[in-house]
Amino acid sequence: MKLARDTWLIFQRQLHLLLRNPVWVFVGVFQPVMYLLLFAPLLKPALGAATQAEAYKIFVPGLLVLLAIFGGLFQGFGLIAELRAGVIERSRVTPVSRLALLLGRSLRDVVSLMTQAVIITLLALLFDLRVFIGDLLLAYLMLALIALMTSAVSYGVALKVKSEDALAPLMNTVAQPVLLLSGILLPLAFAPGWLQGVAKWNPFSWAVDGTRALFNGDIGDDRVWQGLSIIAVLAAAGVYWAARQFARSVR
């Protein structure tokens, strides 16, 4: 009960600060729209898809997973600024739940990602993408779990390294192979066998496959539950680890 209340408190505060920043709101909406309008038209010929809608079925899920990963991974920067301002230390002398300090922030990140996801989906509908609402909601769940995990990990790492100079290269180093080996931008179906073998070890590759299956209407596909389970376990582990960083002494 206290956890829920504290989480809601931190979440409200973080969301409020986010919405107050017009630059962020603009970028958050503008960026995905640009992807969709400027990148997507290349896809139909590149993927050899029969129709534009066919190409979107492959590209949109990948784009959403990409946004979820990156939306989360770079949230740690904001936390370092808070650390420096003394806001985290101030929170830590109050009896507020340490898990709530993390969850409130991560849920804010999930909500902002979901907003982007909805905008993109609606736009893609205009371009003849068709997806069942049940499948879509399940895909959104996958995205929410991804964002929860990446933002929690990013916060945890931020509390450990305590400096932007260390966080930036670290996150980039993580993000690059994750991105390349997940088949996010182009499906790994085109990849040589060894690359597919390596990608099997990348949880995001499973997440992308699952999301694509959902957009394709194959809710019964094994890749759906496999992707969801893998990401759910990782998200739980990430949250647990990051909350412990909040509980430990910082600065």
Next chain:
Amino acid sequence: MIETRGLRKSFRSRAGRETKTVEAVRGVDLDVPAGEIFGFLGPNGAGKTTTLRMLATLIEPDGGQATIAGADLLKDPGEVRRRIGYVAQGGSTWDESTGREELVLQARMYGIRKTEAQRRAARALEAFQLVEFADRKCKTYSGGQRRRVEIALGIIHEPKIVFLDEPTTGLDPQSRAHMWDEIRRLRADGMTVFITTHYLDEADALCDRIAIMDHGEVVAEGTPADLKREISGDVVQVGLDVTATGEAEKLLDGEEYVNRLELLDEGGLRLFVDEGATAIPRILRRVDAAGLDLRSIELHRPSLDDVFLTKTGRSLRES
């Protein structure tokens, strides 16, 4: 209200290849009764902040124990958190929030309901003369305004004890005087206030009792008056013509209240006495009866700096 025994903390810091251990706090025993302003006086790096952060549950002590407002620091840090307020040395407000938002959030982090939190924030803004700026972003505040918000944040939940780490550093003399008044008001409301400072006059004028800290240890503790009395008593400086000085020396040297006597080069005497206030009239009577021409008479009381000097061999002003 606060009782610590043997509180210790050392930090390991890496400089290149070498790891060096800094013993920031080495065995601090304190007893702070309820309702007083207790001051921690010491130079930079003495270990004041480290001690405070341990007492505020932010870092774990390496050794020792403490009871704060009846709660055990090591066994029940959660309960300690509920009973104390803490205002950090380096600030704690967020640039993009307003003072009012910060206060409401802080109250709510202590579990206070929304309407009550808003009421308390409004009251705190008034008490700390912040109403004008309440709804402006913190980044637009002056240093003094921001410090006032931070102090208000530390006491919004009406704790039994509040720790203020250098509450007046960086304030102009007027804001400082204001801050002293605010802190005295907290004491009047029944709060125990624990401050750190490296200002001698602040420790002297504001604190009921002080502990002088140096290199991680408490080197002296007591009321400012007691500490100073312990040191040396008072010094009375008598200004006389050079010609009259010799005679005055003969006159006063034998007096039983004069502990020691020095001649001044420019004429006159310096008398070391226990109690300046009672010595001065007696000196005056002797000098007057002998018909000597008195140019001036001054009473010098030992300062806390003298206390620091005798305890550590260094002056706080120089270090």
